[in-house]
Amino acid sequence: MILTDKSNALLNMSGNLPPKVPHAFxxxxxxxxxxxxxxxxxxxxxxxxxxxxxxxxxxxxxxxxxxxxxxxxxxxxxxxxxxxxxxxxxxxxxxxxxxxxxxxxxxxxxxxxxxxxxxxxxxxxxxxxxxxxxxxxxxxxxxxxxxxxxxxxxxxxxxxxxxxxxxxxxxxxxxxxxxxxxxxxxxxxxxxxxxxxxxxxxxxxxxxxxxxxxxxxxxxxxxxxxxxxxxxxxxxxxxxxxxxxxxxxxxxxxxxxxxxxxxxGAVDVVIDAVREETRARHTLVADRLGSANMRSRPDCLHVWLSLPANRPAIEFVAGVRALGVEVSVSSTYAMDNAPPNAVRFGMGTPPDRAAFERGLAAIADVYL
CATH class of the missing domain: 3.40.640.10 (Type I PLP-dependent aspartate aminotransferase-like (Major domain))
Incomplete structure (x- = not known):
């Protein structure tokens, strides 16, 4: 199943924006x-x-x-x-x-x-x-x-x-x-x-x-x-x-x-809400990818996911993209032209938790 929104655009999980929290913001x-x-x-x-x-x-x-x-x-x-x-x-x-x-x-x-x-x-x-x-x-x-x-x-x-x-x-x-x-x-x-x-x-x-x-x-x-x-x-x-x-x-x-x-003092209200939503999405990541070789923490806006040697990052990104989800390949961040075999995906760009779960399912399907 292609995981896209109503406009048929790719679900962007390559960015690491804070999740929207309209109830607080x-x-x-x-x-x-x-x-x-x-x-x-x-x-x-x-x-x-x-x-x-x-x-x-x-x-x-x-x-x-x-x-x-x-x-x-x-x-x-x-x-x-x-x-x-x-x-x-x-x-x-x-x-x-x-x-x-x-x-x-x-x-x-x-x-x-x-x-x-x-x-x-x-x-x-x-x-x-x-x-x-x-x-x-x-x-x-x-x-x-x-x-x-x-x-x-x-x-x-x-x-x-x-x-x-x-x-x-x-x-x-x-x-x-x-x-x-x-x-x-x-x-x-x-x-x-x-x-x-x-x-x-x-x-x-x-x-x-x-x-x-x-x-x-x-x-x-x-x-x-x-x-x-x-x-x-x-x-x-x-x-x-x-x-x-x-x-x-x-x-x-x-x-x-x-x-x-x-x-x-409203800054605290918004930061607390962003932190809470970010942590909730990290719980979903742990449930789906708990056995994966990844780095993050519950209050971080992105995950650094290392890939097995037999799963090149470019192929992984293409596989996830075929399921309608965009993630970032490690070469995007390499300053020395020697990127590790890894990808980064973000917590906040999917508009809600349900969309995040759909995107995470695509990442897990290609990784596992």
């Missing part, structure tokens, strides 16, 4: 919009750019960042931007630049590949283990290739779901400090798990740019993310109004609505 989002419309004259709010975000948005963004940091940071070090990708574009262009080098895990966020081509920098992939980047190999790369920056995702790494221990984070931070490598930390998956180590950036704040977006914990299309710069001056210099060739600036209405969600 809709009412608080409407209330946040209403709060903004009552508090601000629309033309005053939207009639001019708010470079780096308004004072209110940066202050509440600092509070949001404080969910993961040891304390709420100063608002003058915070920039409010139009999603994580736009922050990365600005930082990679300014901190790495043409002919520079970016260190990253050998399996990493695939959008970095087109960024490298567009901005003209080189990638320095680093070997990994179950925690992520290997310190010895990372130091060797820093010594021999002199990367300007390191793109880090130490919590629920994409795609492997790796979580660095505190000891590993301390070691990596010290290597970065020793070799003058700037840390660009993408912590976007960190708000769903309740017990994970503090950000890598906390171990070397003077050389770190810490990014925390909303797209993986609240709703995919909110497109509001916050970046904490090492200093207030660095925030101003790197995200100054004269840089007009990108899309980094957040729409004032969008930033204000997310600020209201933070101010109202």
């Amino acid at each position: 809709d009412a608080v989002y409407k209330a946040a919009v209403q709060n903004v419309l009552e508090a601000f004259a629309p033309n005053e709010l939207i009639g001019a750019h708010q470079f780096r975000g308004s004072q209110r948005d940066r202050s509440l963004g600092a509070r949001f960042l404080g969910r993961r940091l040891p304390q709420v940071p100063p608002a003058d070090r915070v920039v409010v931007a139009n999603g994580t990708q736009s922050i990365l574009m600005m930082l990679l262009a300014g901190l790495v630049g043409r002919n520079g080098r970016l260190a990253l895990e050998s399996l990493s966020y695939p959008t970095l590949l087109p960024f490298a081509r567009q901005l003209g920098f080189q990638l320095s992939p680093v070997a990994m283990d179950e925690e992520g980047v290997l310190p010895d190999h990372f130091e060797a790369v820093c010594r021999s290739e002199r990367p300007a920056a390191y793109y880090a995702m130490p919590t629920l790494q994409n795609p492997t779901t790796a979580v660095m221990s505190i000891e590993r984070r301390q070691a990596i931070a010290e290597i970065c400090r020793q070799y003058g490598v700037t840390i660009i930390e993408d912590d976007i998956y960190s708000l769903l798990p309740k017990n994970v180590p503090p950000p890598l950036s906390t171990f070397a704040p003077e050389i770190s740019w810490y990014i925390l977006g909303t797209a993986k914990s609240l709703a995919a299309a909110l497109k509001v993310a916050y970046v904490l710069a090492p200093t207030a001056r660095a925030a101003e210099e790197r995200f100054w109004p004269g840089v007009r060739a990108t899309y980094w600036m957040c729409a004032p209405m969008n930033g204000s609505v997310v600020s209201s969600l933070i101010e109202m």
